[in-house]
Amino acid sequence: MIAALAVSTVLVTSTAVVVGTNYVTTQQSAQSALFDTVAxxxxxxxxVTQxxxxLELAITNAQNILQDSSGKVLDEASRQALEKSIAQAQQTLKQQKSQLVKLKASVSSLKTPAPLDVLWPYGKQLRAQEVQDSDTTSVDVLVKAVMALGGGIQNVQAAQAAWQAExxxxxxxxxxxxxxxxxQAAAAARRAAQAQTLEQTGGSTTPTAPAPPVTAAAAAPVTQGFSAEAYVTALAPNSYVVWDNGMCARQFGANVYLCGFATVNLNGSNTDRVPITLDSxxxxxxxxxxxxxxxxxxxAHARxxxxxxxxxxxxxxxxxxxxxGSMPVEWMADCATIVKLGYSxxxxxxxxxxxxxxxxxxxW
Structure with missing residues:
Protein backbone atom coordinates (compact mmCIF):
# COMPACT_ATOMS: atom_id res chain seq x y z
CA MET A 1 0.00 0.00 0.00
CA ILE A 2 2.78 2.32 0.82
CA ALA A 3 4.49 1.52 -2.42
CA ALA A 4 1.28 1.89 -4.34
CA LEU A 5 0.59 5.13 -2.62
CA ALA A 6 4.06 6.27 -3.37
CA VAL A 7 3.62 5.49 -7.02
CA SER A 8 0.30 7.25 -7.03
CA THR A 9 1.86 10.25 -5.45
CA VAL A 10 4.52 10.29 -8.08
CA LEU A 11 1.92 10.03 -10.80
CA VAL A 12 -0.12 12.81 -9.32
CA THR A 13 2.95 14.91 -8.90
CA SER A 14 3.97 14.16 -12.45
CA THR A 15 0.54 15.11 -13.71
CA ALA A 16 0.65 18.31 -11.70
CA VAL A 17 3.95 19.27 -13.28
CA VAL A 18 2.57 18.72 -16.79
CA VAL A 19 -0.53 20.76 -16.05
CA GLY A 20 1.60 23.57 -14.60
CA THR A 21 3.77 23.69 -17.72
CA ASN A 22 0.76 23.90 -20.04
CA TYR A 23 -0.76 26.62 -17.92
CA VAL A 24 2.36 28.73 -18.05
CA THR A 25 2.73 28.18 -21.79
CA THR A 26 -0.89 29.09 -22.40
CA GLN A 27 -0.58 32.19 -20.23
CA GLN A 28 2.49 33.29 -22.16
CA SER A 29 0.85 32.63 -25.53
CA ALA A 30 -2.31 34.47 -24.52
CA GLN A 31 -0.32 37.39 -23.15
CA SER A 32 1.74 37.55 -26.35
CA ALA A 33 -1.42 37.53 -28.48
CA LEU A 34 -2.87 40.30 -26.36
CA PHE A 35 0.31 42.39 -26.62
CA ASP A 36 0.39 41.87 -30.39
CA THR A 37 -3.22 42.94 -30.70
CA VAL A 38 -2.61 46.04 -28.59
CA ALA A 39 0.46 46.97 -30.66
CA VAL A 48 -6.74 55.51 -39.54
CA THR A 49 -6.47 58.80 -37.63
CA GLN A 50 -3.93 60.14 -40.14
CA LEU A 55 -9.94 62.88 -45.96
CA GLU A 56 -11.17 65.82 -43.87
CA LEU A 57 -8.72 68.11 -45.65
CA ALA A 58 -9.69 66.70 -49.05
CA ILE A 59 -13.37 67.29 -48.27
CA THR A 60 -12.66 70.90 -47.28
CA ASN A 61 -10.63 71.49 -50.43
CA ALA A 62 -13.30 69.89 -52.60
CA GLN A 63 -16.01 72.02 -50.99
CA ASN A 64 -13.98 75.17 -51.66
CA ILE A 65 -13.42 74.18 -55.29
CA LEU A 66 -17.11 73.39 -55.66
CA GLN A 67 -18.08 76.79 -54.25
CA ASP A 68 -15.48 78.75 -56.22
CA SER A 69 -16.42 77.05 -59.49
CA SER A 70 -20.09 77.96 -59.24
CA GLY A 71 -21.06 79.62 -62.51
CA LYS A 72 -17.52 79.18 -63.85
CA VAL A 73 -17.82 75.94 -65.84
CA LEU A 74 -19.26 75.37 -69.29
CA ASP A 75 -21.42 72.52 -68.00
CA GLU A 76 -22.29 71.22 -64.52
CA ALA A 77 -21.36 67.54 -65.02
CA SER A 78 -17.98 67.74 -63.27
CA ARG A 79 -19.38 69.81 -60.39
CA GLN A 80 -22.28 67.42 -59.91
CA ALA A 81 -19.87 64.47 -59.84
CA LEU A 82 -17.67 66.24 -57.28
CA GLU A 83 -20.68 67.11 -55.15
CA LYS A 84 -21.64 63.42 -55.12
CA SER A 85 -18.07 62.42 -54.21
CA ILE A 86 -18.10 64.90 -51.33
CA ALA A 87 -21.33 63.43 -49.95
CA GLN A 88 -19.91 59.91 -50.20
CA ALA A 89 -16.64 60.99 -48.60
CA GLN A 90 -18.49 62.65 -45.72
CA GLN A 91 -20.45 59.44 -45.11
CA THR A 92 -17.25 57.39 -45.24
CA LEU A 93 -15.52 59.75 -42.84
CA LYS A 94 -18.43 59.63 -40.42
CA GLN A 95 -18.48 55.82 -40.42
CA GLN A 96 -14.73 55.46 -40.09
CA LYS A 97 -14.55 57.97 -37.25
CA SER A 98 -17.30 56.11 -35.41
CA GLN A 99 -15.48 52.81 -35.87
CA LEU A 100 -12.22 54.46 -34.85
CA VAL A 101 -13.75 55.45 -31.51
CA LYS A 102 -14.77 51.82 -30.94
CA LEU A 103 -11.35 50.55 -31.95
CA LYS A 104 -9.63 52.92 -29.52
CA ALA A 105 -11.91 51.75 -26.70
CA SER A 106 -11.37 48.09 -27.56
CA VAL A 107 -7.60 48.42 -27.70
CA SER A 108 -7.62 50.34 -24.44
CA SER A 109 -9.71 47.62 -22.77
CA LEU A 110 -7.08 45.02 -23.59
CA LYS A 111 -4.63 46.89 -21.40
CA THR A 112 -6.81 46.26 -18.33
CA PRO A 113 -6.70 42.62 -17.05
CA ALA A 114 -10.05 40.83 -16.80
CA PRO A 115 -10.91 39.03 -13.51
CA LEU A 116 -10.79 35.57 -15.14
CA ASP A 117 -7.51 36.10 -17.03
CA VAL A 118 -5.51 34.36 -14.25
CA LEU A 119 -7.85 31.39 -13.96
CA TRP A 120 -8.63 31.10 -17.68
CA PRO A 121 -5.72 32.28 -19.85
CA TYR A 122 -7.59 31.55 -23.05
CA GLY A 123 -9.77 34.54 -22.19
CA LYS A 124 -6.96 36.90 -23.19
CA GLN A 125 -6.74 35.31 -26.60
CA LEU A 126 -10.49 35.44 -27.04
CA ARG A 127 -10.63 39.12 -26.07
CA ALA A 128 -7.76 39.92 -28.45
CA GLN A 129 -9.49 38.00 -31.24
CA GLU A 130 -12.78 39.77 -30.57
CA VAL A 131 -11.07 43.15 -30.97
CA GLN A 132 -9.61 42.07 -34.29
CA ASP A 133 -12.90 40.59 -35.52
CA SER A 134 -14.98 43.62 -34.53
CA ASP A 135 -12.64 46.19 -36.16
CA THR A 136 -14.21 47.65 -39.32
CA THR A 137 -11.89 50.62 -39.72
CA SER A 138 -10.11 50.68 -43.08
CA VAL A 139 -7.13 52.71 -44.19
CA ASP A 140 -7.79 51.54 -47.74
CA VAL A 141 -11.36 52.90 -47.73
CA LEU A 142 -10.16 56.29 -46.51
CA VAL A 143 -7.34 56.49 -49.07
CA LYS A 144 -9.70 55.60 -51.91
CA ALA A 145 -12.12 58.30 -50.77
CA VAL A 146 -9.28 60.84 -50.79
CA MET A 147 -8.26 59.82 -54.30
CA ALA A 148 -11.85 60.01 -55.52
CA LEU A 149 -12.08 63.58 -54.29
CA GLY A 150 -8.73 64.42 -55.87
CA GLY A 151 -9.92 63.14 -59.23
CA GLY A 152 -13.16 65.07 -58.89
CA ILE A 153 -11.27 68.26 -58.05
CA GLN A 154 -9.05 67.82 -61.12
CA ASN A 155 -12.09 67.39 -63.35
CA VAL A 156 -13.71 70.55 -62.01
CA GLN A 157 -10.45 72.48 -62.40
CA ALA A 158 -10.23 71.33 -66.01
CA ALA A 159 -13.81 72.49 -66.55
CA GLN A 160 -12.93 75.83 -64.95
CA ALA A 161 -9.91 76.19 -67.23
CA ALA A 162 -12.09 75.54 -70.28
CA TRP A 163 -14.60 78.11 -69.04
CA GLN A 164 -11.82 80.66 -68.38
CA ALA A 165 -10.38 80.11 -71.85
CA GLU A 166 -13.80 80.85 -73.31
CA GLN A 184 -12.61 105.14 -85.05
CA ALA A 185 -13.81 107.64 -82.46
CA ALA A 186 -10.30 108.99 -82.00
CA ALA A 187 -9.83 109.34 -85.74
CA ALA A 188 -13.14 111.17 -86.00
CA ALA A 189 -12.14 113.47 -83.16
CA ARG A 190 -8.81 114.20 -84.79
CA ARG A 191 -10.45 114.99 -88.08
CA ALA A 192 -12.97 117.24 -86.38
CA ALA A 193 -10.63 119.14 -84.09
CA GLN A 194 -7.18 118.66 -85.61
CA ALA A 195 -6.16 117.34 -82.22
CA GLN A 196 -2.83 117.26 -80.46
CA THR A 197 0.27 115.78 -82.04
CA LEU A 198 1.71 114.13 -78.94
CA GLU A 199 -0.42 111.60 -77.08
CA GLN A 200 -0.03 111.35 -73.33
CA THR A 201 0.90 107.68 -73.45
CA GLY A 202 3.64 108.23 -75.99
CA GLY A 203 3.94 106.02 -79.04
CA SER A 204 2.81 107.33 -82.42
CA THR A 205 1.65 110.90 -82.14
CA THR A 206 -1.52 112.27 -83.63
CA PRO A 207 -0.68 114.21 -86.79
CA THR A 208 -0.65 117.99 -86.89
CA ALA A 209 -2.82 119.19 -89.76
CA PRO A 210 -2.65 122.97 -90.24
CA ALA A 211 -4.95 124.94 -92.51
CA PRO A 212 -3.85 125.37 -96.14
CA PRO A 213 -2.00 128.53 -97.17
CA VAL A 214 -4.22 131.49 -97.98
CA THR A 215 -1.97 133.14 -100.57
CA ALA A 216 -0.04 131.97 -103.59
CA ALA A 217 3.16 133.23 -102.03
CA ALA A 218 2.57 131.15 -98.94
CA ALA A 219 1.96 128.10 -101.12
CA ALA A 220 5.20 128.55 -103.03
CA PRO A 221 8.35 126.69 -101.98
CA VAL A 222 10.46 128.59 -99.50
CA THR A 223 13.42 127.76 -101.70
CA GLN A 224 14.13 125.72 -104.78
CA GLY A 225 15.43 122.22 -104.13
CA PHE A 226 14.05 122.23 -100.58
CA SER A 227 14.57 118.91 -98.74
CA ALA A 228 12.26 118.16 -95.83
CA GLU A 229 14.57 115.43 -94.55
CA ALA A 230 17.65 117.64 -94.60
CA TYR A 231 15.74 120.50 -92.98
CA VAL A 232 14.39 118.36 -90.13
CA THR A 233 17.77 116.73 -89.54
CA ALA A 234 19.42 120.12 -89.39
CA LEU A 235 16.95 121.33 -86.76
CA ALA A 236 16.83 118.10 -84.73
CA PRO A 237 19.77 115.73 -85.30
CA ASN A 238 18.16 113.26 -82.90
CA SER A 239 15.29 112.74 -85.36
CA TYR A 240 14.80 111.07 -88.73
CA VAL A 241 12.03 111.21 -91.33
CA VAL A 242 9.73 108.29 -92.14
CA TRP A 243 7.64 108.63 -95.30
CA ASP A 244 4.13 107.14 -95.30
CA ASN A 245 2.17 107.40 -98.54
CA GLY A 246 -1.41 108.63 -98.00
CA MET A 247 -1.02 108.99 -94.23
CA CYS A 248 -2.73 112.39 -94.03
CA ALA A 249 -5.80 111.26 -95.95
CA ARG A 250 -6.11 108.21 -93.73
CA GLN A 251 -5.90 110.34 -90.61
CA PHE A 252 -7.97 113.36 -91.61
CA GLY A 253 -9.83 112.53 -94.80
CA ALA A 254 -9.31 113.40 -98.45
CA ASN A 255 -9.54 117.17 -97.96
CA VAL A 256 -6.64 117.51 -95.55
CA TYR A 257 -3.90 119.81 -96.82
CA LEU A 258 -0.87 118.52 -94.93
CA CYS A 259 0.10 116.76 -91.71
CA GLY A 260 2.96 115.17 -89.79
CA PHE A 261 3.67 113.52 -86.45
CA ALA A 262 6.55 112.57 -84.19
CA THR A 263 6.87 109.36 -82.19
CA VAL A 264 8.37 109.05 -78.71
CA ASN A 265 8.58 106.20 -76.23
CA LEU A 266 7.83 107.44 -72.72
CA ASN A 267 9.52 104.32 -71.34
CA GLY A 268 12.69 105.04 -73.29
CA SER A 269 15.64 107.42 -72.99
CA ASN A 270 16.14 110.98 -74.21
CA THR A 271 19.01 109.64 -76.33
CA ASP A 272 16.55 107.58 -78.41
CA ARG A 273 16.15 108.95 -81.93
CA VAL A 274 12.70 110.34 -82.70
CA PRO A 275 11.02 109.30 -85.97
CA ILE A 276 8.99 112.04 -87.69
CA THR A 277 6.40 110.67 -90.09
CA LEU A 278 5.46 112.67 -93.19
CA ASP A 279 3.14 111.94 -96.11
CA SER A 280 5.11 111.01 -99.25
CA ALA A 300 10.50 120.84 -81.83
CA HIS A 301 9.03 117.63 -80.38
CA ALA A 302 12.33 115.87 -81.08
CA ARG A 303 14.19 118.72 -79.36
CA GLY A 325 -2.50 115.91 -70.78
CA SER A 326 -0.18 116.41 -73.74
CA MET A 327 -1.59 119.81 -74.69
CA PRO A 328 1.18 121.78 -72.87
CA VAL A 329 3.75 119.88 -74.96
CA GLU A 330 1.90 120.70 -78.18
CA TRP A 331 1.42 124.32 -77.17
CA MET A 332 5.13 124.75 -76.51
CA ALA A 333 6.02 123.07 -79.83
CA ASP A 334 3.97 125.78 -81.55
CA CYS A 335 5.77 128.39 -79.42
CA ALA A 336 9.09 126.91 -80.56
CA THR A 337 7.82 127.18 -84.14
CA ILE A 338 7.05 130.87 -83.58
CA VAL A 339 10.56 131.37 -82.19
CA LYS A 340 12.03 129.75 -85.30
CA LEU A 341 9.68 131.08 -88.02
CA GLY A 342 7.75 133.96 -86.50
CA TYR A 343 4.50 132.00 -86.95
CA SER A 344 3.16 128.59 -85.97
CA TRP A 364 17.02 125.68 -80.43
Missing part, protein backbone atom coordinates in the same frame (compact mmCIF):
# COMPACT_ATOMS: atom_id res chain seq x y z
CA UNK A 40 -1.23 46.36 -34.00
CA UNK A 41 -4.36 48.08 -32.71
CA UNK A 42 -2.41 51.18 -31.77
CA UNK A 43 -0.75 51.19 -35.18
CA UNK A 44 -4.15 50.86 -36.82
CA UNK A 45 -5.54 53.71 -34.71
CA UNK A 46 -2.65 55.94 -35.77
CA UNK A 47 -2.96 55.05 -39.45
CA UNK A 51 -5.92 59.04 -43.19
CA UNK A 52 -9.12 60.42 -41.68
CA UNK A 53 -7.34 63.77 -41.33
CA UNK A 54 -6.34 63.49 -45.00
CA UNK A 167 -14.12 83.98 -71.16
CA UNK A 168 -10.68 85.13 -72.30
CA UNK A 169 -11.68 84.59 -75.91
CA UNK A 170 -14.88 86.58 -75.43
CA UNK A 171 -13.00 89.32 -73.56
CA UNK A 172 -10.38 89.49 -76.31
CA UNK A 173 -13.09 89.87 -78.93
CA UNK A 174 -14.79 92.56 -76.88
CA UNK A 175 -11.50 94.36 -76.29
CA UNK A 176 -10.71 94.23 -79.99
CA UNK A 177 -14.15 95.58 -80.83
CA UNK A 178 -13.83 98.33 -78.22
CA UNK A 179 -10.33 99.19 -79.44
CA UNK A 180 -11.59 99.41 -83.01
CA UNK A 181 -14.48 101.60 -81.91
CA UNK A 182 -12.13 103.77 -79.85
CA UNK A 183 -9.76 104.08 -82.80
CA UNK A 281 2.10 111.80 -101.45
CA UNK A 282 2.33 115.45 -100.33
CA UNK A 283 6.10 115.87 -100.50
CA UNK A 284 6.03 119.17 -102.41
CA UNK A 285 3.77 120.86 -99.85
CA UNK A 286 6.35 120.42 -97.09
CA UNK A 287 8.50 122.93 -98.93
CA UNK A 288 6.08 125.88 -98.57
CA UNK A 289 5.45 128.06 -95.54
CA UNK A 290 2.72 125.81 -94.11
CA UNK A 291 4.76 122.68 -94.69
CA UNK A 292 7.81 124.17 -93.04
CA UNK A 293 5.74 125.06 -89.96
CA UNK A 294 4.76 121.39 -89.71
CA UNK A 295 8.41 120.33 -90.02
CA UNK A 296 9.53 122.81 -87.35
CA UNK A 297 6.69 121.83 -85.02
CA UNK A 298 7.60 118.13 -85.25
CA UNK A 299 11.31 118.88 -85.00
CA UNK A 304 11.77 118.55 -76.41
CA UNK A 305 12.51 114.84 -76.10
CA UNK A 306 16.24 115.50 -76.28
CA UNK A 307 15.96 118.03 -73.45
CA UNK A 308 13.39 116.39 -71.15
CA UNK A 309 13.17 112.71 -72.10
CA UNK A 310 10.34 110.78 -70.38
CA UNK A 311 9.49 113.81 -68.21
CA UNK A 312 8.34 115.63 -71.34
CA UNK A 313 4.69 115.15 -70.37
CA UNK A 314 5.01 117.27 -67.21
CA UNK A 315 7.82 119.66 -68.15
CA UNK A 316 5.49 122.43 -69.36
CA UNK A 317 2.48 122.10 -67.07
CA UNK A 318 3.34 125.23 -65.06
CA UNK A 319 4.10 127.25 -68.19
CA UNK A 320 0.80 126.44 -69.90
CA UNK A 321 -1.96 126.76 -67.28
CA UNK A 322 -5.42 125.55 -68.15
CA UNK A 323 -4.09 122.82 -70.45
CA UNK A 324 -3.95 119.16 -69.50
CA UNK A 345 1.03 125.81 -87.41
CA UNK A 346 -1.93 127.43 -85.68
CA UNK A 347 -3.16 124.00 -84.60
CA UNK A 348 -2.61 124.84 -80.91
CA UNK A 349 -1.75 128.50 -80.57
CA UNK A 350 -0.68 131.50 -82.59
CA UNK A 351 0.37 133.55 -79.56
CA UNK A 352 2.73 132.72 -76.68
CA UNK A 353 3.70 134.62 -73.55
CA UNK A 354 7.18 136.05 -73.18
CA UNK A 355 7.96 133.36 -70.62
CA UNK A 356 6.76 130.64 -72.98
CA UNK A 357 8.79 132.03 -75.87
CA UNK A 358 11.88 132.24 -73.66
CA UNK A 359 11.53 128.59 -72.66
CA UNK A 360 10.81 127.54 -76.26
CA UNK A 361 13.94 129.34 -77.44
CA UNK A 362 16.07 127.05 -75.25
CA UNK A 363 15.12 124.15 -77.53
Missing amino acids: SGNEKVTA RAAD QDRIAAEQAAAEAAAAA SLTERYSNSVGVSVLVHEA QWWKYGPSIMTAYNALVPGQT TGAYTRNCTAEQLAEAATL
